[in-house]
Amino acid sequence: MTRTWRFLLPLAVFGVLVAFLWVGLSRDPREVPSPLIGKPAPAFALEKLHEGGKMLRTADMHGQVWLLNVWASWCVSCRVEHPLLMQLAQARIVPVVGLDYKDKPADGRAWLAQNGNPYQVSVIDEDGRVGIDFGVYGVPETFVVDKNGVIRYKQIGPLTPEAIERKILPLVRELSKS
Amino acid sequence: MIASLARRIAFALGGVLLPFALLAQLALAQAPADDPAMTSRLKHLETELRCLVCQNQTLADSDASLASDLRREVRSLAMAGKSDDEIKTYLVNRYGDFVLYRPPVKTTTWLLWGGPFALLGCGALIWLAIVRRRRKTSAILPPGDGISDDAIAKARQMLYEEP
Numbered sequence: 035m036t037r038t039w040r041f042l043l044p045l046a047v048f049g050v051l052v053a054f055l056w057v058g059l060s061r062d063p064r065e066v067p068s069p070l071i072g073k074p075a076p077a078f079a080l081e082k083l084h085e086g087g088k089m090l091r092t093a094d095m096h097g098q099v100w101l102l103n104v105w106a107s108w109c110v111s112c113r114v115e116h117p118l119l120m121q122l123a124q125a126r127i128v129p130v131v132g133l134d135y136k137d138k139p140a141d142g143r144a145w146l147a148q149n150g151n152p153y154q155v156s157v158i159d160e161d162g163r164v165g166i167d168f169g170v171y172g173v174p175e176t177f178v179v180d181k182n183g184v185i186r187y188k189q190i191g192p193l194t195p196e197a198i199e200r201k202i203l204p205l206v207r208e209l210s211k212s
Numbered sequence: 213m214i215a216s217l218a219r220r221i222a223f224a225l226g227g228v229l230l231p232f233a234l235l236a237q238l239a240l241a242q243a244p245a246d247d248p249a250m251t252s253r254l255k256h257l258e259t260e261l262r263c264l265v266c267q268n269q270t271l272a273d274s275d276a277s278l279a280s281d282l283r284r285e286v287r288s289l290a291m292a293g294k295s296d297d298e299i300k301t302y303l304v305n306r307y308g309d310f311v312l313y314r315p316p317v318k319t320t321t322w323l324l325w326g327g328p329f330a331l332l333g334c335g336a337l338i339w340l341a342i343v344r345r346r347r348k349t350s351a352i353l354p355p356g357d358g359i360s361d362d363a364i365a366k367a368r369q370m371l372y373e374e375p
Contacts (some may be wrong), residue, residue: 066264069308136277162281169306171264171278 080157107145132156
């Protein structure tokens with residue numbers, strides 16, 4: 035009895051350790067779960083990038099499902115997800131609002147002119163305050179907001195085809211129905 | 213002659229400039245940011261908060277631009293008279309408990325807080341079990357000092373005397 039124990043116990047401890055390390059390796063420590071999911075999107079009123087002087091408010095988007103994509107002209111990985119956003123815009127499935135985060139408006143406009151503009155509208159968050167309200171810590175980030183203005187999903191880092199196909203589009207479809 | 217003139221000018225200038233210098237001092241003293249109590253409070257608060265870009269650094273240590281933005285935010289909230297807890301809540305509402313270097317005790321973190329003590333308890337139990345078992349085996353030896361005079365004499369005989 036004790037003999038089997040002596041043999042089994044270290045093996046069990048080792049097994050538990052391996053399981054923890056295995057799970058730990060497959061997770062991205064940079065991804066911090068957002069406390070904003072399930073909560074109303076923070077209210078903002080920001081100047082539009084292309085229509086100087088005109089404002090966009092969170093409330094203006096009420097009644098539709100929409101995406102908020104945080105981007106900047108200085109953001110390298112924004113270039114990675116940019117073709118996907120262009121495809122999404124061409125498919126006209128869901129309106130995408132761009133938040134030009136901590137960027138000079140002229141740089142932002144030049145970047146969109148050069149690479150193509152996937153956004154229904156972009157707004158300027160030059161000092162990054164609205165970004166903080168949204169808990170942004172790594173650009174790009176993408177939020178899915180439902181018809182009632184509640185944040186349903188947050189993608190940290192560049193969008194991937196898998197994230198769009200498996201998470202964002204199904205969620206948008208489901209939210210659009212209700 | 214020239215030296216005394218220079219001194220006079222210097223005095224005159226000093227007389228003109230001194231009030232400005234004093235005013236500047238006063239203004240600095242009034243700005244809450246330069247109040248030493250506020251400075252030390254902000255510094256303490258910033259060491260309790262995590263920078264989310266470089267995750268193993270505090271807000272105070274980090275050079276990331278988000279960290280400086282958050283420091284600015286913390287400072288302006290503190291100036292507005294918010295308490296430390298209110299400032300922490302403000303950040304937790306946006307970034308989650310992860311911004312706190314000392315996470316709160318709640319159902320999802322009890323293992324984090326209690327785990328080390330539970331392991332310590334396990335260690336203590338194992339130690340107790342081993343000590344008990346030792347005591348049981350040592351109980352075979354004669355009571356008292358453990359070793360009788362006869363046994364010592366016998367051992368000495370075996371060690372030092374030729375058979």
